[in-house]
Amino acid sequence: MRFQLTEDQRALRAGVRGLLAARFGRERLRATMDVADGPELDRGLWRELGDAGFFSLRLPEEAGGVGLGLPEAVLAFEEAGRVLLPGPLIATHLAAGEVPGAATGEAVVTGVDGGGVVEWLEAADVVRGDAAGALRMRSVDPLTPLHRAGEPDAGDRADVLLTSLLTAAEQLGTAARVGELAVQHARTREQFGRPIGAFQAVQHLCAGMLVRVEVARAAVYAAAVTVDPADIAAARLLADEAAVRGARDCLQVHGGMGFTWESDVQLYLKRAWVRARRPGAVTECEELLAAALLSEAL
Amino acid sequence: MDLADTPQEAEFRTRLREWLGRALPSLPAKPSPDDWPGRRAYDLGWQRTLYDAGYGEVHWGADPAVRMIFLEETEKAGAPYVGANFVGLLHAGPTVAAEGSDEQRARWLPPVLRGEEVWCQGFSEPDAGSDLAALRTRGRRDGDHYVVSGSKIWTSHAEVADWCELLVRTDPAAPKHRGITWLAMPMDAPGITVRPLRTLAGSNEFAEVFLDEVRVPVANRVGEENDGWRVTMVTLSFERGTAFVGEVVACRRVLGELALAARENGRWDDPVLRRRLGRLNAEFRALWRLTQWNVSEASEGVPGVGGSVFKLRYSHARQELYEAAAEVLGGEGGTALDLEQPWLLDRLSSLSYTIAAGTSQIQHSIVAERVLGLPKGR
Ligand SMILES: Cc1cc2nc3c(=O)[nH]c(=O)nc-3n(C[C@H](O)[C@H](O)[C@H](O)COP(=O)(O)OP(=O)(O)OC[C@H]3O[C@@H](n4cnc5c(N)ncnc54)[C@H](O)[C@@H]3O)c2cc1C
Numbered sequence: 077m078r079f080q081l082t083e084d085q086r087a088l089r090a091g092v093r094g095l096l097a098a099r100f101g102r103e104r105l106r107a108t109m110d111v112a113d114g115p116e117l118d119r120g121l122w123r124e125l126g127d128a129g130f131f132s133l134r135l136p137e138e139a140g141g142v143g144l145g146l147p148e149a150v151l152a153f154e155e156a157g158r159v160l161l162p163g164p165l166i167a168t169h170l171a172a173g174e175v176p177g178a179a180t181g182e183a184v185v186t187g188v189d190g191g192g193v194v195e196w197l198e199a200a201d202v203v204r205g206d207a208a209g210a211l212r213m214r215s216v217d218p219l220t221p222l223h224r225a226g227e228p229d230a231g232d233r234a235d236v237l238l239t240s241l242l243t244a245a246e247q248l249g250t251a252a253r254v255g256e257l258a259v260q261h262a263r264t265r266e267q268f269g270r271p272i273g274a275f276q277a278v279q280h281l282c283a284g285m286l287v288r289v290e291v292a293r294a295a296v297y298a299a300a301v302t303v304d305p306a307d308i309a310a311a312r313l314l315a316d317e318a319a320v321r322g323a324r325d326c327l328q329v330h331g332g333m334g335f336t337w338e339s340d341v342q343l344y345l346k347r348a349w350v351r352a353r354r355p356g357a358v359t360e361c362e363e364l365l366a367a368a369l370l371s372e373a374l
Numbered sequence: 375m376d377l378a379d380t381p382q383e384a385e386f387r388t389r390l391r392e393w394l395g396r397a398l399p400s401l402p403a404k405p406s407p408d409d410w411p412g413r414r415a416y417d418l419g420w421q422r423t424l425y426d427a428g429y430g431e432v433h434w435g436a437d438p439a440v441r442m443i444f445l446e447e448t449e450k451a452g453a454p455y456v457g458a459n460f461v462g463l464l465h466a467g468p469t470v471a472a473e474g475s476d477e478q479r480a481r482w483l484p485p486v487l488r489g490e491e492v493w494c495q496g497f498s499e500p501d502a503g504s505d506l507a508a509l510r511t512r513g514r515r516d517g518d519h520y521v522v523s524g525s526k527i528w529t530s531h532a533e534v535a536d537w538c539e540l541l542v543r544t545d546p547a548a549p550k551h552r553g554i555t556w557l558a559m560p561m562d563a564p565g566i567t568v569r570p571l572r573t574l575a576g577s578n579e580f581a582e583v584f585l586d587e588v589r590v591p592v593a594n595r596v597g598e599e600n601d602g603w604r605v606t607m608v609t610l611s612f613e614r615g616t617a618f619v620g621e622v623v624a625c626r627r628v629l630g631e632l633a634l635a636a637r638e639n640g641r642w643d644d645p646v647l648r649r650r651l652g653r654l655n656a657e658f659r660a661l662w663r664l665t666q667w668n669v670s671e672a673s674e675g676v677p678g679v680g681g682s683v684f685k686l687r688y689s690h691a692r693q694e695l696y697e698a699a700a701e702v703l704g705g706e707g708g709t710a711l712d713l714e715q716p717w718l719l720d721r722l723s724s725l726s727y728t729i730a731a732g733t734s735q736i737q738h739s740i741v742a743e744r745v746l747g748l749p750k751g752r
Pocket of ligand 1: 276494496497498500502503504505527528529530579580726729730731733734736739
């Protein structure tokens with residue numbers, strides 16, 4: 077047992093982080109959201125992600141893919157979550173090899189999820205599931221347009237599991253990032269003549285964030301290795317919690333500044349909320365894990 | 375990222391499993407929790423059995439992954455807990471192994487491994503708990519002895535211990551972290567009085583220890599005089615870092631038993647309770663994965679953020695587990711003190727988890743300052 081990233085996995089993570097830093101920095105993020113009729117998907121970036129193998133990561137090399145596994149996909153999606161990369165990333169990733177153009181980033185693929193919600197409907201070339209007559213909702217996240225479709229799509233069981241796991245990976249990235257932002261702010265912002273990070277109440281908020289991230293990270297990575305439904309449910313629960321609570325605590329550490337539109341903290345929280353409602357949300361995970369207790373104990 | 379056993383690990387696991395299958399049925403009956411001499415004999419007997427079978431040294435074994443397999447398999451099989459050997463095996467022993475001289479290792483380690491001697495930990499004092507470096511128990515040098523006077527408190531297993539890892543102040547004039555020395559004190563030395571303290575669970579797990587001019591040979595000092603704080607950090611890193619690993623497996627077992635009990639008595643039909651157990655399943659699965667992560671990191675030679683992060687989350691999860699147990703028992707379950715019902719006693723003892731070995735507040739501060747690098751707080 078050697079439950080640590082391999083050299084190749086570290087290199088992959090660094091590569092994705094580098095690419096995203098270069099192509100999707102803060103200015104790009106703000107430009108994407110400050111569009112009158114909602115955010116626009118950056119097709120150029122989508123192609124670059126395709127070229128970098130983001131969507132074809134798990135496709136066999138014979139099929140033109142990168143031939144890697146779920147642990148690597150989880151690392152890539154964690155990086156996407158760190159920078160709030162917008163777009164129907166998971167649906168397109170899952171469609172690679174099935175929908176022409178998905179693997180290379182030429183096609184944008186979205187899907188009706190189990191809650192009957194579609195992300196990025198208008199930007200998509202292909203929609204999986206029945207989105208006829210879908211109605212636009214006002215999305216809480218300025219970077220994720222949402223539609224409500226009439227009929228919820230139960231979805232392919234394997235796809236639901238993978239969606240939940242990759243969602244957990246994105247949440248993990250967000251949780252880790254908001255923890256860093258809180259610590260950075262706590263080190264520099266001064267009140268009462270000292271950095272606020274010297275106050276225990278602030279210290280303990282930050283420490284709590286780190287603890288949630290570390291626990292979620294272990295769960296998410298392990299689920300990527302075992303692909304066991306109960307492990308995935310555990311990972312999802314803990315990663316959702318780490319992201320949502322982490323973003324809230326980060327906002328608290330930022331004080332009044334955190335409550336402004338200018339601050340990015342709100343974006344982390346709002347995206348965490350949008351992801352947390354995807355299929356395999358709290359109730360479903362808890363019920364699955366409860367049932368697992370009985371079958372494991374027997 | 376690999377969670378599978380290596381061939382050597384798998385071989386160790388199979389061999390251990392087979393041995394446990396043979397060894398456990400012939401164990402004597404467990405003594406009552408109040409019978410300390412009986413518990414001491416039982417715990418030492420189990421350690422001796424392990425030693426004779428070649429597993430005595432596993433807690434100090436070079437490979438942390440093997441130690442984890444040992445803890446996982448023994449706990450799954452329902453083998454006895456370290457019990458009275460906790461301090462000797464899990465932190466005094468490892469400290470002596472890391473910081474002691476060859477003579478000290480030869481004197482103290484084999485009896486711990488063979489199940490012959492029990493250790494206790496004399497760190498806390500009435501006025502030095504979280505602020506451990508405020509300790510005042512004096513160790514005055516007199517020739518080749520330290521003459522020790524003062525008192526210690528919350529000393530687990532003091533009643534049945536042969537040795538005490540003791541912190542004393544040897545230089546009262548020095549800044550408070552600098553004048554401390556780490557000694558191994560024989561518990562039968564004249565001048566030691568042990569007064570058991572009753573815990574909120576009704577048991578006497580720990581005691582107050584009064585020290586009146588107790589003579590401890592200078593040869594029993596581990597590390598240099600006045601360098602005891604550094605040695606203490608070594609002890610605490612073992613105490614927080616590795617000592618709770620097996621207990622996560624135990625919690626997972628209890629959780630499974632709780633689910634079955636809830637199905638028996640109909641409480642399972644309550645979705646709130648059921649979901650609460652589901653969430654605890656997530657919690658303990660994740661804590662087990664975190665343990666595996668930390669252990670893999672340690673075996674790469676990098677000391678991780680593991681200890682305090684793990685201890686914080688684990689101690690709260692464990693309390694939640696026993697809160698849920700009281701819910702499962704339902705009705706009078708949480709209030710009637712049925713001593714035959716181990717979950718209720720465990721619920722009481724779990725209250726110590728956020729206090730012992732450093733409180734949750736102290737762990738939060740350690741994470742904030744030493745891991746996250748936030749400025750030192752007040
Ligand atoms: C079951 C059990 C077994 C134990 N066994 C042993 C043993 O074998 N040997 C031994 O030496 N000790 C032992 N201890 C003692 C244990 O290490 C101490 O109880 C612990 O370190 C806390 O110290 P205290 O009890 O003096 O509480 P205090 O330090 O008085 O703390 C009281 C409260 O104040 C909070 N607090 C204190 N300082 C701060 C701060 N700076 N910032 C924020 N909050 C703070 C604490 O978190 C706590 O909530 C045991 C304790 C228990 C409960």
